[in-house]
Amino acid sequence: MxxxxxxxxxxxxxxxxxxxxxxxxxxxxxPKSWLSHPRILKINSLIPIALLSALVAVQTFTKDSMLIADQRLAGVGVAVLVLILRAPFPVVVISAAATSAALFHLN
Amino acid sequence: MSRVNRATAAQSLSVSLTVGAYGVAFGAASVAAGFTLWQSCLLSLLTFTGASQFAVVGVLGAGGSPISGIATATLLGVRNTLYGLRMAPVLNVKGLRRIFAAHLTIDESTGVALSQEKVGLREMRQGFWLTGFGVFIFWNIFTLAGALGAQAMGDPAAWGLDAAVPAAFLGLLWPRLINKSDRFLAVAACALALAMTPYFLPGVPIISTAFLAVFFGLRARVWK
Incomplete structure (x- = not known):
């Protein structure tokens, strides 16, 4: 075909x-045996940390391959604050959403 | 599955709902790009990795060829391979279960599993499966809603979902960032990915940070 x-x-x-x-x-x-070496184990545990950190940055600061600071940054900034205050997880998500949405509607 | 840890379940549900709701935007974007309702739903059921789905729909919607759409989407899917490397020894499953585990290996399920690392192996597994299935269910329901034209829901930014998703991932990472060198790795990964974003194809900046993890992993051994 x-x-x-x-x-x-x-x-x-x-x-x-x-x-x-x-x-x-x-x-x-x-195969499990490939991943059992202590050094490989350490690297394997660090890779998702690097990838997910990068994901947070890309989702917060970029749009169509360009770097920008918009309402998302304020939302994630508030998330950082409530995380420092040891808020429970759903509060972190909701406070970020509320901040970002409020700024979105103000604009 | 024995007793489910309450905090793990709450986290899984929060992530599933937040990310799942974004499916409305995908369904709407997919239909607007020229995919049928059925094709849009199949993308969410079978591809089931949001970034790749948005990419392929974006390329075809802009008049690009299916091959370049597939290529862009595939580049974004490479990170799931790396998540699989981490999750396989945690889940320790074979056969049909491994097929399900692979299909559910995405940013969210891996993220929740990692956030439970300090709690225990059992909670990591629960976090992975609950979030994997949770996102799968909500992502598909919301894709259908978006494809059917849930215009009432509008722009995800109007609901703050565009900030809620990165905030959720940050919240998942947070317990892992107590350690000074892990925190340094996280900051370096953010910086590298952002610096690369304007110059590289989507997907490349994030995968590239795996090299930072290798570098940090090699150094960590020297310290200990």
Missing amino acids: EIDMIDPFWLAVIGTSVLAFILKYLGHSV
């Missing part, structure tokens, strides 16, 4: 889904 015979949207749905699953499964398929 030629590639232009396939509907581009279906190709995108199927291709994205198959590759997304392969990538996810790959991580779960690495």
Whole structure:
């Protein structure tokens, strides 16, 4: 079958889904023995910390590959404050949402 | 699953609802980009990794080819492989359960599991499964709502969801950042990803921070 015979949207749905699953499964398929070395264990425990920290930064400060500071920054700033005050998790999320939404509506 | 830790469950539910609600934006964006209702729902059911889904829909909506859409989405999915490396020894499952575990391996399930690291292995597992299934259920329901045209919900920014999601991830990371060197790693990862964002394809800046983790991991051994 030629590639232009396939509907581009279906190709995108199927291709994205198959590759997304392969990538996810790959991580779960690495033999345990490869990950048992103490140094590898340490690195393996640090990787998600780095990735999730970077994710917070990207979700807070970027839009369409550009760096910007908008209402999200204020929301996350409030989240930092309530985290320092040891607020429970749902309070952290709700206070960030409320701050960001309030600024969004003011603009 | 034996007794569920209450705090773990509360955290899983908060994350699931917050991120799940974002599914409305995905459903709406997907239909606006030209995907059918059925295709939009399949993306959420089968791809089930938000960043990749938004990417493929964005590329096709802007008139890009399906191949470049798939490529962009796949680049964003690479981090799930790294999460799998961390989660596999925690979950320790085989066969069909491993297939489910892999499918549910996303930012959120990994994040909640990590936030329970200091509590215990059992809580890490519970956090992973509860959040994985929770996000799966809400993400798909809200995708359907958005694709059906839940315009009443409007822009996620109007509800503060655009700040609630990073705040949730920050809250998950927080208990891990007591340690000075972990905190330094987190700050360095933020700086690197932001510095790279204007110049690299989406997905690359975040994955690149794995190299920082390797660097810090190698140094940590020297200190101890």
